[in-house]
Amino acid sequence: MDNSTTLTYDKALQRIEEIVSLLEEDTKSIDELAKLVKEASGLIKDCKLKLRTTEEDIHKAFGEDQQ
Amino acid sequence: MQKPLSLSELNQLIRQALDTNLEPSYWILAEIGELRDSAKGHAYLELVEKSADHLVAKIKANIWSYTYQGLQSRFVSATGQRLRGGMKILALVNVQFHEIYGLSINIKDIDPNYTIGERAKRKNEIIDQLTREGLIELNKQFILPKVPQRLAVISSSSAAGFEDFVNQLEHNSEGYAVHWELYPAIMQGSTASASIIQAIEAIEADVPDRKFDLLVIIRGGGAQTDLDCFDNYDLARAVANTTLPVVTGIGHERDESVVDLVANTKMKTPTAVAEFVLYGFRDFEEKVLENLIRIERSIGRILQMENRKIRDKELILQNLFLAKTRTARDKLDGKKQGILSLAQNALKIHRFSLEDMEKSLQRNAKTRITQEVARLDSLEKDVNRLDPLVFLSKGYTRTEVNGIPMQQAAIGKGDELTTFSLTKKIKSNVTVIEKYGQ
Numbered sequence: 001m002d003n004s005t006t007l008t009y010d011k012a013l014q015r016i017e018e019i020v021s022l023l024e025e026d027t028k029s030i031d032e033l034a035k036l037v038k039e040a041s042g043l044i045k046d047c048k049l050k051l052r053t054t055e056e057d058i059h060k061a062f063g064e065d066q067q
Numbered sequence: 068m069q070k071p072l073s074l075s076e077l078n079q080l081i082r083q084a085l086d087t088n089l090e091p092s093y094w095i096l097a098e099i100g101e102l103r104d105s106a107k108g109h110a111y112l113e114l115v116e117k118s119a120d121h122l123v124a125k126i127k128a129n130i131w132s133y134t135y136q137g138l139q140s141r142f143v144s145a146t147g148q149r150l151r152g153g154m155k156i157l158a159l160v161n162v163q164f165h166e167i168y169g170l171s172i173n174i175k176d177i178d179p180n181y182t183i184g185e186r187a188k189r190k191n192e193i194i195d196q197l198t199r200e201g202l203i204e205l206n207k208q209f210i211l212p213k214v215p216q217r218l219a220v221i222s223s224s225s226a227a228g229f230e231d232f233v234n235q236l237e238h239n240s241e242g243y244a245v246h247w248e249l250y251p252a253i254m255q256g257s258t259a260s261a262s263i264i265q266a267i268e269a270i271e272a273d274v275p276d277r278k279f280d281l282l283v284i285i286r287g288g289g290a291q292t293d294l295d296c297f298d299n300y301d302l303a304r305a306v307a308n309t310t311l312p313v314v315t316g317i318g319h320e321r322d323e324s325v326v327d328l329v330a331n332t333k334m335k336t337p338t339a340v341a342e343f344v345l346y347g348f349r350d351f352e353e354k355v356l357e358n359l360i361r362i363e364r365s366i367g368r369i370l371q372m373e374n375r376k377i378r379d380k381e382l383i384l385q386n387l388f389l390a391k392t393r394t395a396r397d398k399l400d401g402k403k404q405g406i407l408s409l410a411q412n413a414l415k416i417h418r419f420s421l422e423d424m425e426k427s428l429q430r431n432a433k434t435r436i437t438q439e440v441a442r443l444d445s446l447e448k449d450v451n452r453l454d455p456l457v458f459l460s461k462g463y464t465r466t467e468v469n470g471i472p473m474q475q476a477a478i479g480k481g482d483e484l485t486t487f488s489l490t491k492k493i494k495s496n497v498t499v500i501e502k503y504g505q
């Protein structure tokens with residue numbers, strides 16, 4: 001959770017993919033798995049938020065330009 | 068033998084015979100051979116009769132002073148000339164015989180009509196001869212000069228008529244300069260014809276140098292005396308044959324002289340001749356002035372026409388220039404418009420490409436975000452799918468051996484298994500291992 005805010009979008013995405021592949025390998029204990037899922041969910045949420053912010057920024061930028 | 072008579076006795080006899088046998092007076096036809104005036108006022112004459120230049124009769128005659136004065140003045144007023152030698156007369160005479168002076172005749176009266184007739188006859192003969200010889204019209208063939216500037220004048224220098232002529236010429240109101248040269252001649256009497264002929268010859272000799280335009284013959288006015296010289300054949304012939312047109316101003320009142328007849332132009336008096344000459348000047352000047360006015364007018368017209376032409380050309384040029392400037396300006400405007408539209412087009416193109424770029428940027432960004440969203444969704448699904456809680460909640464369980472998922476571990480009898488359900492953690496020991504499925 002802590003690193004979610006500090007990570008860049010690309011790093012976050014990389015981490016999510018890493019977690020998905022870890023989940024698919026299924027070599028960890030269920031506790032670790034739960035922890036990973038939680039981390040991935042958090043990262044996904046952050047990334048979505050970032051994307052929405054970016055989209056708004058883009059809209060704002062082009063929208064102002066078009067006016 | 069008869070007893071001799073003394074001379075006086077004889078002369079007395081002659082006188083008695085004449086007195087008894089002759090009429091008191093006779094009308095006779097004769098020619099005056101010679102006439103001389105005496106100091107006492109008598110006239111002494113010699114009467115002759117000629118037949119083809121031969122003398123056939125001759126007698127002395129006289130006119131006594133008392134008769135002579137009246138007779139002479141009557142004769143002059145009738146014939147225009149005095150009695151003189153060469154004249155044919157009809158005279159009333161009586162024959163006289165004087166013991167000392169001899170035979171003579173005394174003229175009591177003269178009928179001037181006979182002399183006039185004789186003279187007219189002779190004049191007609193001369194005119195007939197001149198006509199036959201073609202001399203009457205000869206001098207008239209000259210065309211009078213337009214402006215007679217150089218005159219050869221035949222006159223007597225002392226005559227009043229000559230003075231009138233010069234005065235008239237030189238004091239003309241227009242100030243024309245007329246050059247004249249006097250060739251003096253005797254203008255009356257028996258020597259006049261020869262003198263005038265001499266003057267004509269002198270003029271003819273001077274013509275090449277002096278370039279005379281006109282020959283003028285004038286005679287001083289005054290009494291109409293002795294104009295017979297102007298009826299002379301030789302003089303008329305000389306006048307007709309001159310190389311100059313002749314203008315006369317002889318001043319006859321009654322009729323024309325033969326010289327007048329053969330001259331180019333006949334004027335009555337010297338003053339009239341001067342006027343005639345000046346008239347030529349005036350006429351010419353008037354014509355010159357007329358022509359000047361005509362020239363001025365036509366030049367004015369030509370100038371007006373040329374002015375109009377120039378104005379037309381000016382207008383044409385002006386229009387041409389205007390048209391050219393307009394065309395040039397239009398062309399320039401065209402170029403300006405071209406440049407403007409080119410610039411606008413370029414701007415438009417740039418704007419379009421900018422807008423395109425903007426749009427594609429926007430599109431790309433959106434696409435990218437959409438892609439990212441899709442990717443995240445897919446990852447989220449994966450995460451959800453792989454979340455152990457999901458399949459635990461469906462009733463599946465999970466079994467681990469020593470914290471290692473069971474499918475990863477080598478399981479033997481007696482190994483402790485930990486099984487997770489949604490809500491429970493179950494510990495068990497392996498008792499049997501059988502093969503199951505594939």
